Amino acid sequence: MSTASVKLPNWINYGLMPFLNLSVAFFISGLVVWSIGENPFEAVSLMLEGALGSGEGIGFTLYYATSFIFTGLSVAVAFHAGLFNIGSEGQAYVGGLGAALVALALDHYVPWYVTMPFAVIGAALFGAGWALIPAWMQATRGSHIVITTIMFNFIGAALMVYLLVNVLIVPGKMAPETRTFLEGGQLPKLDWLMALFGMRLGPAPFNVSFLIALVMAFLVWVLIWRTKLGFEMRTLGISPSAAVYAGVPYVRTVIVAMLISGGLAGMMALNPVMGASARLQVEFVGGAGFVGIAVSLMGRSHPVGIVLAAILFGMLYQGGNWVSFEMPNITRDMIVVIQGLVILFAGALEYMFRPAIAKAYGRLAKG
Amino acid sequence: MSDVAAIELFGIDKRFGSVHANRNIDLKVAKGSIHGIIGENGAGKSTLMSILYGFYQADGGEIRVDGRPAHIRDSQAAIAAGIGMVHQHFMLVENFTVLENIMLGAEGGAFLKSGTDKVRGELKRLEEEYGLDVDPDAVIDELPVGLQQRVEILKALYRGAEILILDEPTGVLTPAEADHLFRILVQLREQGKTVIFITHKLREIMAVTDTVSVMRRGEMVATVKTAETSVEELAELMVGRRVLLRVRKGEAAPGAVLLSVRNLTVKDNRGVVMVDNVSFDVRAGEIAGIAGVAGNGQSELLEAIAGIRKPVSGEIVVDGKPLAAADPAYMREIGLAHIPEDRHHMGLVLPFEEYENAMLGYHRDPAFGRGPFLDLEAIRADAREKIEKYDIRPPDCRLKTANFSGGNQQKIVCAREIERDPKILIIGQPTRGVDIGAIEFIHKRIIDMRDAGKAVLLVSVELDEIRALADRVLVMFAGHVVGETVPDADEKTLGLMMAGIAA
Amino acid sequence: MDGFDIFVSILGSTIRLSIPLIFTALAGLFSERAGVFDIGLEGKMLAAAFAAACFAHVTGSALTGLGAGIVVSILLSLVHGFASITSRGNQIVSGVALNFVAAGLTIVLGQAWFGQGGRTPTLPLTARFQPIALPGVDLVRDVPVLGPLYANVVSGHNLLTYLAFLAVPLSAWVLYRTRFGLRLRAVGENPGAVDTAGISVSWLRYRAVIVAGFLCGFSGTYLAIAQSAAFISNMSAGKGYIALAALIFAKWRPVPVLFACLLFGFLDAVANFMQGKAVPGIGEVPVQIFQALPYVLTCILLAGFIGVARPPKAGGVAYTKER
Amino acid sequence: ADIRPALVYGTGGKFDKSFNEAAFAGAEKFKAETGIDFRDFEPTGDTQGEQAIRNFASRGFNPVVAVSFAWTSAIEKVAAEFPDTQFVIVDSVVDQPNVRSVVYAEHEGSYLVGVLAGMASKTGKVGFVGGMDIPLIRKFACGYEQGARAANADIQVFQNMTGTTGAAWNDPVRGGELTKSQIDQGADVIYAAAGATGLGVLQTAADNGKLSIGVDSNQNHLHPGSVLTSMVKRVDLAVYNAYLDARDDKFTGGTVAMGVKDDGVAYSVDDDNRALITDEMTAAVEKAKADIISGAIQVHDYMTDNSCPKP
Numbered sequence A: 001m002s003t004a005s006v007k008l009p010n011w012i013n014y015g016l017m018p019f020l021n022l023s024v025a026f027f028i029s030g031l032v033v034w035s036i037g038e039n040p041f042e043a044v045s046l047m048l049e050g051a052l053g054s055g056e057g058i059g060f061t062l063y064y065a066t067s068f069i070f071t072g073l074s075v076a077v078a079f080h081a082g083l084f085n086i087g088s089e090g091q092a093y094v095g096g097l098g099a100a101l102v103a104l105a106l107d108h109y110v111p112w113y114v115t116m117p118f119a120v121i122g123a124a125l126f127g128a129g130w131a132l133i134p135a136w137m138q139a140t141r142g143s144h145i146v147i148t149t150i151m152f153n154f155i156g157a158a159l160m161v162y163l164l165v166n167v168l169i170v171p172g173k174m175a176p177e178t179r180t181f182l183e184g185g186q187l188p189k190l191d192w193l194m195a196l197f198g199m200r201l202g203p204a205p206f207n208v209s210f211l212i213a214l215v216m217a218f219l220v221w222v223l224i225w226r227t228k229l230g231f232e233m234r235t236l237g238i239s240p241s242a243a244v245y246a247g248v249p250y251v252r253t254v255i256v257a258m259l260i261s262g263g264l265a266g267m268m269a270l271n272p273v274m275g276a277s278a279r280l281q282v283e284f285v286g287g288a289g290f291v292g293i294a295v296s297l298m299g300r301s302h303p304v305g306i307v308l309a310a311i312l313f314g315m316l317y318q319g320g321n322w323v324s325f326e327m328p329n330i331t332r333d334m335i336v337v338i339q340g341l342v343i344l345f346a347g348a349l350e351y352m353f354r355p356a357i358a359k360a361y362g363r364l365a366k367g
Numbered sequence B: 001m002s003d004v005a006a007i008e009l010f011g012i013d014k015r016f017g018s019v020h021a022n023r024n025i026d027l028k029v030a031k032g033s034i035h036g037i038i039g040e041n042g043a044g045k046s047t048l049m050s051i052l053y054g055f056y057q058a059d060g061g062e063i064r065v066d067g068r069p070a071h072i073r074d075s076q077a078a079i080a081a082g083i084g085m086v087h088q089h090f091m092l093v094e095n096f097t098v099l100e101n102i103m104l105g106a107e108g109g110a111f112l113k114s115g116t117d118k119v120r121g122e123l124k125r126l127e128e129e130y131g132l133d134v135d136p137d138a139v140i141d142e143l144p145v146g147l148q149q150r151v152e153i154l155k156a157l158y159r160g161a162e163i164l165i166l167d168e169p170t171g172v173l174t175p176a177e178a179d180h181l182f183r184i185l186v187q188l189r190e191q192g193k194t195v196i197f198i199t200h201k202l203r204e205i206m207a208v209t210d211t212v213s214v215m216r217r218g219e220m221v222a223t224v225k226t227a228e229t230s231v232e233e234l235a236e237l238m239v240g241r242r243v244l245l246r247v248r249k250g251e252a253a254p255g256a257v258l259l260s261v262r263n264l265t266v267k268d269n270r271g272v273v274m275v276d277n278v279s280f281d282v283r284a285g286e287i288a289g290i291a292g293v294a295g296n297g298q299s300e301l302l303e304a305i306a307g308i309r310k311p312v313s314g315e316i317v318v319d320g321k322p323l324a325a326a327d328p329a330y331m332r333e334i335g336l337a338h339i340p341e342d343r344h345h346m347g348l349v350l351p352f353e354e355y356e357n358a359m360l361g362y363h364r365d366p367a368f369g370r371g372p373f374l375d376l377e378a379i380r381a382d383a384r385e386k387i388e389k390y391d392i393r394p395p396d397c398r399l400k401t402a403n404f405s406g407g408n409q410q411k412i413v414c415a416r417e418i419e420r421d422p423k424i425l426i427i428g429q430p431t432r433g434v435d436i437g438a439i440e441f442i443h444k445r446i447i448d449m450r451d452a453g454k455a456v457l458l459v460s461v462e463l464d465e466i467r468a469l470a471d472r473v474l475v476m477f478a479g480h481v482v483g484e485t486v487p488d489a490d491e492k493t494l495g496l497m498m499a500g501i502a503a
Numbered sequence C: 001m002d003g004f005d006i007f008v009s010i011l012g013s014t015i016r017l018s019i020p021l022i023f024t025a026l027a028g029l030f031s032e033r034a035g036v037f038d039i040g041l042e043g044k045m046l047a048a049a050f051a052a053a054c055f056a057h058v059t060g061s062a063l064t065g066l067g068a069g070i071v072v073s074i075l076l077s078l079v080h081g082f083a084s085i086t087s088r089g090n091q092i093v094s095g096v097a098l099n100f101v102a103a104g105l106t107i108v109l110g111q112a113w114f115g116q117g118g119r120t121p122t123l124p125l126t127a128r129f130q131p132i133a134l135p136g137v138d139l140v141r142d143v144p145v146l147g148p149l150y151a152n153v154v155s156g157h158n159l160l161t162y163l164a165f166l167a168v169p170l171s172a173w174v175l176y177r178t179r180f181g182l183r184l185r186a187v188g189e190n191p192g193a194v195d196t197a198g199i200s201v202s203w204l205r206y207r208a209v210i211v212a213g214f215l216c217g218f219s220g221t222y223l224a225i226a227q228s229a230a231f232i233s234n235m236s237a238g239k240g241y242i243a244l245a246a247l248i249f250a251k252w253r254p255v256p257v258l259f260a261c262l263l264f265g266f267l268d269a270v271a272n273f274m275q276g277k278a279v280p281g282i283g284e285v286p287v288q289i290f291q292a293l294p295y296v297l298t299c300i301l302l303a304g305f306i307g308v309a310r311p312p313k314a315g316g317v318a319y320t321k322e323r
Numbered sequence D: 001a002d003i004r005p006a007l008v009y010g011t012g013g014k015f016d017k018s019f020n021e022a023a024f025a026g027a028e029k030f031k032a033e034t035g036i037d038f039r040d041f042e043p044t045g046d047t048q049g050e051q052a053i054r055n056f057a058s059r060g061f062n063p064v065v066a067v068s069f070a071w072t073s074a075i076e077k078v079a080a081e082f083p084d085t086q087f088v089i090v091d092s093v094v095d096q097p098n099v100r101s102v103v104y105a106e107h108e109g110s111y112l113v114g115v116l117a118g119m120a121s122k123t124g125k126v127g128f129v130g131g132m133d134i135p136l137i138r139k140f141a142c143g144y145e146q147g148a149r150a151a152n153a154d155i156q157v158f159q160n161m162t163g164t165t166g167a168a169w170n171d172p173v174r175g176g177e178l179t180k181s182q183i184d185q186g187a188d189v190i191y192a193a194a195g196a197t198g199l200g201v202l203q204t205a206a207d208n209g210k211l212s213i214g215v216d217s218n219q220n221h222l223h224p225g226s227v228l229t230s231m232v233k234r235v236d237l238a239v240y241n242a243y244l245d246a247r248d249d250k251f252t253g254g255t256v257a258m259g260v261k262d263d264g265v266a267y268s269v270d271d272d273n274r275a276l277i278t279d280e281m282t283a284a285v286e287k288a289k290a291d292i293i294s295g296a297i298q299v300h301d302y303m304t305d306n307s308c309p310k311p
């Protein structure tokens, strides 16, 4: 009998299987480390130390996690509506422009907490704007959103480089980046939050956008499971034909879902641009949009899962930096490998163990 | 027809997860016969045949071909054993030509050149022999379904099938085409080939088969000689009891016209005109039934009225007001409810919890939450009420809808639409794949709606259902309403009308 | 330098820049026509480039490098195949994952083995594919018009370049004239038809992704040991995605793939040439315009403004008989 | 004093055979001479640099040398956080007391190799391939152009930049393609100021039998007989001197400008390229060098006004 349709309890679906998948990913990563002549156990312990061993480490971990929460939510919202948005990367990039323009315009005049709401709106608007055309193409012309969002990632990169190099650059400066924002354009760090737990943040750029991310995670939860729009999105995502029957307007729902998705991706820019470097730089997104896919997959598109998965990836990032610093033979790119393996095993090979588990479970349940 | 068995099945068993599609099935098909298989939707006919054709693997049991045990691991093995199958859902590559489709898997060499010539020759021969003519260079996409089916048959014959399985071939055929098909089947039998023929239509069984087997709920309940049985007996075997369930209903008291369809023309997704200039009225307090063989435009008509499908021309008038651009949400708003013919495809979102489906389509109702929000408490309370009233089992509104049985799923849909207390109710196949108990319950509800002065439009391919429920019967054929009659009209008249023969 | 020389120069450059696109887009063609979406082309190309450079460095032979590139690329294809055919995982996710793995692993291993920050040692001329002068080049070089075209556009490329141009008609032939091609096209449209014809869907799709890996092996090798003389981290630089765009632009057909790749290569060549030069009446055109143009064109195509690009119908979905 | 020196490279990577490798060589030289080991780090992206610099500082490494302008803002920030640590930034200026900024007169060095290029060119056309399009690289290009023109008033100079992002330092394929394009247009000497991208430039020039000019490190050995000369920029000295000064407690902040005069920039001659440089060329370039030192020649610095004088 086929095992594909055997029902498994939640603890297997959401606990055991992701755990096994992750374990394989890490095991293979360990093999890679070992094969280049380094000690994988040392690497793991360094990684944990780097990510969680100090207030600063935790600060960095959460800083990276913040970006991943935004992009993970972005991917998840689209996913609930049945859309695979792999354009979060580009939407975040363009979102950075929105945040930066607001910061540049206001930082002379108002304190950060006045700038912030405008920056949130600016980043979200620009990110959403960058999702609009692919959304429109999917909704009205049937162009596959996966392809169009890939294309828009590249178009966005070209656009941003052009703007940074030719328009936003500070005359006479070498790097294609905007001027540094004044305090009114910076999001303050969360030292106080760390202090509550008796830790020192140090220089880690863990900042207010983390709280914005948590608020967004909550709002996404409300949106998906507590609003009519979310209900319509989920209907569309699971059964387009039932959505037609139920009177869910296809074009509008697709576009709105993508705008929200793009907006969330855009807000990711708040974290690096206004929270950390206080200026807009080229390529500041650095792959966080793609990591969002992994985060959303691992978090099963649920905000709580996404926050947890984002923290896991944050640990990977920060821990990886630490490892590469301490073990010069392991470059930071090892993290890219681990990410890839996690995406592969927790995402694409999600069901690799399912048949075996289903069989074992079937036998257990019977016996 | 001889006594040698072309096919013998022993104890075939197949499960799909929790669905037990075939239970311990034995079957014997005589060589050189036409063997009919009937059974309700979901009885397991296609599954059994797909196992025979190597498409699915049985969980247990044995297959013998020509008396020898055959290990049919895949379709390749089936083809090698001389078995050909025309699937219920065609297995054609739509952007390929007829030629390419026929060659696929039987190319006769690593390069296509030599094979194409052979296929052309063979096609010509088959055309002459059976009158199966079709342009080898036509692209499947552009062929009408009847011809597509012909390509499927040619595929099987080209591969030298001695045993030909046809899974519901007539569902997509016009009566003339069906007759042509039957002549071919008879011709095949005369050549000593064996035909297994699946259908829902008892008349066809009576017309063309030598033997008939009946399946019910995954089991093979009987195999009888066609000559020794009757339509009535078969129907009883199929459903498990006398079919003619007459629900008690009083006289209709038709009132004002609530729904009016005027010169409606509708195309399907392929752009084929499925509803052609159709007009009729439905009055308050009556059930208008639309009878017809599946695929004669009923589905498209329903979808157009429900606002799901845009008509090409014509108009729909509700309560005297013509509707411009209808959409399903708007139709609901003005009091038109729709029980779709396919609950899995449209009526329900199976992974949703029951309460979510209990409001599907009405989720924008302020009663289910203010502004943009959903009031889950209110929604669940409402769902529980319906569960109670419709005796939906298990009575748990937090259970995933997929985990309810077919009958209970259908009750969820009915409860949702009927309890809105619409002015107009349009219904497609209300009891497809539903057990007897649920059928009676649902029929009762539909009559109640009528008695409460609603306009009910009922579409069903089950003639008995139409006759049991409808106050007047419209017959659809090839996109037209070919006539109107009373439900008590004799079966022969109705059957002829459905076949498009008499007016 | 007159207009004609510029033209010849840009054409030569177009060809050099198109070659990796052609191989890669053809790779995508085989995979996607069989119903397996592949956005991991980029990663395969990169991994192949790395393997080719490593082996060419160690053995001193370009052909060994090519072999290694092909093998590694096929291995990645098999992983993608396992994920998307056998495990019925999400093909997009698998592609994204492999791109990550390739991008990271090439640097990690390169750094560990050569200690040059992910770069491999520079190869001597003998370990690379060298330009081949076609017969008669020196005789005709001075013939007006045709001479320079023959000498600078047609002749003087390396083996892989000529192979790329051969690969196009060969792919078309395989796709449209062989049994394998017929089945491959069928399985991307309706795997059920293939299955019921007695052909294994999985094995067919595996063969398709292996062909894709094989071709990506060529494109990666070209990057590392024909066009350049070493592997450099991330040297595929998005070419896999451009190739994907070219594939869509060509509506999944081999000969149009060639022209789409040449077009995108041409845009790149023009961008290089036009850099810092003013277009009369317009002024200096930012290079970013040229960089974005392939993607913009593809989107316009996808939006249905220049014909419709209809992807293989069964593309991106794993084949399952049992729901 | 007891020092724990640290070194953070630019994103081109430690072994770019050019800029970063020069820095590495300086640190190695210091280590060989003093026996004092150093720690180094190769950031692969812009965001990593700051973290690495801070890591070094917070762990008591001192002095911390960051080569590449890309770390300007990072040094600005971290130097303020660690006022007791001594920092060095190369190629950029950070105005803080504990930061030594080392800048080079690349325009002067480029002028010298420009003179050589102008004289070596038979076609009267020479090329320049830059890395990332930033004022610093335009400064190289501008000096080169002036030198080439001084050698041959009618010379035509092609100029291309590889890109506008950090990736431009590490794109030998495009570098090679740009070189080929310039060769097709007639250039027979091409100067690469593009980090690792330059490897592709030198390679392509060698493959096509043309001359090239290396940058930062002495790159003559990469393709002997094809690399005309290299514009060496003594980044090694910046690193070496910083460590030495720190050890001897002589470290000072402020800006250090290194030009032709202090051998901070120069053209290189060794066995690999001696045959390519005629006596006449040597004479001309030595004269130019002397004139620059004496002030008789004022090479225009692009970065003073963001423009290059056209003839």
Ligand SMILES: Nc1ncnc2c1ncn2[C@@H]1O[C@H](COP(=O)(O)OP(=O)(O)OP(=O)(O)O)[C@@H](O)[C@H]1O
Pocket: B016, B019, B020, B021, B039, B040, B041, B042, B043, B044, B045, B046, B047, B048, B088, C321, C322, C323
């Ligand atoms: N591929 C499948 N995966 C899971 N369940 C299936 C699959 N195919 C059929 N089933 C289930 O098996 C049962 C028998 O289905 P089958 O298609 O054999 O019925 P049938 O008698 O052919 O019905 P119909 O008259 O509607 O064609 C049904 O409950 C159906 O839902």
Ligand SMILES: Nc1ncnc2c1ncn2[C@@H]1O[C@H](COP(=O)(O)OP(=O)(O)OP(=O)(O)O)[C@@H](O)[C@H]1O
Pocket: B018, B019, B020, B402, B403, B404, B405, B406, B407, B408, B433, B434, B435, B438
């Ligand atoms: N697709 C499915 N996924 C999960 N569980 C299912 C599925 N289909 C059926 N089941 C479970 O199997 C049980 C039997 O289903 P089945 O459709 O055969 O019921 P049934 O006996 O036909 O009921 P009814 O008479 O109401 O149609 C159901 O009660 C349901 O819990």
Ligand SMILES: [Mg+2]
Pocket: B045, B046, B047, B088, B167
């Ligand atoms: Mg069936």
Ligand SMILES: [Mg+2]
Pocket: B405, B406, B407, B433, B434, B435
């Ligand atoms: Mg049932």
